[in-house]
Every structure is written in C-alpha cells, then in structure tokens.
Amino acid sequence: MGFQKSVNGDLPIGVAGDFASTNPYASVIAGEGGLIVGDEPVTVGNFAWADDEGVVSPKKVDGGVLGFVGRSYTATILEHRVEASMEIPAGTGITLLAKGDFFAFFEDGAEIGQKVLASEDDGHVKAAEDVEGGYIDTGYTVASKAEAGRVAKITKQ
Template identity: 45%
Template sequence: MAGFQTAVNVQPAPAVAGDFADHNPRVSVEAGPGGLVAGAAGVTVGRFAWWKPNPIDPNGAPAIVDSFGAGPVTGFVHRAQQGLITDYLAGAGMLIPKGFPITLHSAGGFWVKNDGLTNAVVGQKAYANFSDGKASFAATGAALTASATGSIAAGTSTSVTGSISGNKLTVTAVGSGALVIGGLLSGTGVATGTRVVAQDSGTAGGIGIYTVSIANQAAASTTITQTYGVFTAASALSGLFQVGSVLSGSGVTAGTTITALGTGTGGLGTYIVDTTQTASSTTISGTTNVETKFVAMSAGLPGELVKITSHLLG
C-alpha cells in the first residue's frame, strides 16, 4: 500500500494544494439548490474549474462543474476534505466524485501546485490549462499556444428529426451526417445560438438525448440541422491542441474554438470547431490555457506549491 511515511523532513510542507493561503476576504461562486456538483469525470481539488451552461439548477444557474473547459475559469476548488479515496489501497485522494457538491471560489488566496515548466515568480499571472485545470505561471498576456500548418472546412451536413424540451434535445431519426459537440443547431422553434453541449444517451451522434446550451425551450418535432467546422492540423506541429483551444490564423474566424476531438488527440489530425467556415492552408495557432485574475504571491519551482491571490498589490 502506497502512502506510508518513509522520510522525515526538517521543514514541514507549508500546505496542501487547495488550502486557503490567508484570511483575506474570499468570494464563492453563486449556486442555487442542487448546484454546483461535480461532472461525470469528477473535479480535482486544488485546481481551476469551469461550469457548464447546462443543465441548470432550480434558480436557472449552471449546475455542473468540470476540471476542464474553455474560456475564462469559473473559479478555484479549495480543499475542504471533500476529496474521496476511490482507488483500491490508495492512501490519499483529491478527486471529488461525480454528483458531489462543490464550492468554487472566484476570489481569495490559495495554495496551488505549479504544474508548469518554468519557475513561478511573485507578480506573475496564474494560467489554467483547458484540459485539466492545472496551474502554470507567466507574465500577463503570455498564454501557451500550439501551432500547425492546417486548414478549416465546413463539417459534413447534418440533418435530424427531433424536439427540444427545456435543455434536452431528443433525436428520433437521422437524415444525414452525425451530431457533434459544439455544433450550431437550427430549425423551427429552436432558439438562435443553440449548440450541443453533451450527449446523454443513445447512438453516438445519432438517435438519442442531448443537452443543449440554451434552456427553457419548447420546440416540437421538426427537422433540425447542425453546422460546424473541421480543423485539420496537417504538418509542422508545435505543442498540443486540445478541446477549449481558441484558434487564430489568416482567414480564421475570430473566437473559433475546438469543441471536440476528431482523429487528432493533441497532435496532427482533425478537430471539431464551433464555427463553420473555410480557411485555406496556413499557420493556425491555438491557445492551450487561459489567464486568470490570480497572481503569484510566492516563488515556486515546477512541482512546488505557490501562493496565489486575487487581491492585487498597489
């Protein structure tokens, strides 16, 4: 069994990732009855996290939290002994299992592990990795990027028969193509801007039930079409693309975001993007993390704990 003490340190560890670093004011993210709770993959203590726009709690606020996402983080997961030991014979656990309640903090002071490749310096911004919420540190405006020579084309035409009730799309037949995560939906009674957030059940991309991005809808059974783009990373790869990466390059629509993996799993291959478009072969870059409001208040080597705070000096 791992986890037994095998050494004695002269200096004890200052904290555990996720601990409060001070007694300054803390701000928690608003949550209604039954929210916020961990998503299907669980949520890791001591990391940044994102909430999903759907499903919503009884007050109409997002209810699900994940350790991965896109865009600005929702908050930081502090340590309150809520992680569970789920691995057989494990000595510790930092994962909050699916469905367990979570308190996210959007402001305050915390200890976090430096999971970057460079030293953390006092005053640097904390960055959150889109794929796992891990923290790294760099100057303002220095988000990490991946790049490749590639292009973007319109996705395969998708047409299904389905209805929407609340934030659930029920597909009863497929005319052509397959639904993808992040694709834009349109049809009689479908709210403008509605996208597929997740598939709850059924055949992948086909008949089944899906969660959509806009709630409180009532669209009777009708023909629903979906548009999206396909980014192909063909050569000259640098770094790794991931879900949540915001793409940029000549001819690329501003804000284009990777919403799902195709044949690519970080390297060369295809990726689903949220905006249908045509961009000829060019150098396309994608961010892999996002700058947060938190700054480092102590130095730390990669793998060491660092104090972060949202209360800036000056």
C-alpha cells in the same frame, strides 16, 4: 493511513487548495441545487468550470464560469489500495472559489507577479508572464515564489 516514505528537510508552506490567508474570499454563485461535479472528477488545487446547469468540469466549458477548487472536502477514496486522493468524484456537491488567497501546486515553479493560468484540458495550474496556447488567464497572480514541484500562494482580490 499509509506508511511514511519520506521526510521533508523543511516544513511545506501549505497544501494545494488550502487558504493562504484569512483575507476575504468569494465563491462562484450557484443556482438552485448548487454546483455538482460532472462525469469527470475535479482535482483540488486546480481550476474548474461550471456550466449554466451547475455541472462542474475540469475541462473548459464554453460560456462556463471559472473557479478555483478549494481543499475543504472529506476525502473520498474510491480506488483500491490508494492511500490518498485530491480528486472530488463525479456527483459530489462542490464550491468553486471566485477570488481570495490560496495555495496552488506549480510543476514548473512560479515567480511573484506572474499570471496564474489554468489548462483548458484539465484545469491544472501554470505560472507565466503571458497566456500560452491551451491555457486561460484566471485573473489570479502568484504571490510567493515556488521552486519546481512546490506550492506557492496565489491571489485575486
């Protein structure tokens, strides 16, 4: 474990990828053999796409199924001298979440009721009133306010 480098003035409401409630949730249906992370690692708390072969990518896949990457995995830190990682490496079995209440990180902040968008390039999350170029509407909405660089609750039921 790394040495503490900062102290929060208040407790964070959650960690990106965590469940934000005990409400029902659903996972993306996987075929025989389940879902496996492809050549590029996926990041917990982002969105990812599964193709018809069950290979998961952080980049948009034509005809792929979109799902949220939850935080339910044992840490696998492969880089030397790295203290923590939110990446799930290539070849790892994975579950993508189709709906539920989760925490997501918003670099630019988020307001209640905004659409949750996923980057087509790497699956990172953004909140906006309307869909922007390079992003896709995930069907989730923001359920709690977040200042820039903080987490907020997102929901899809």
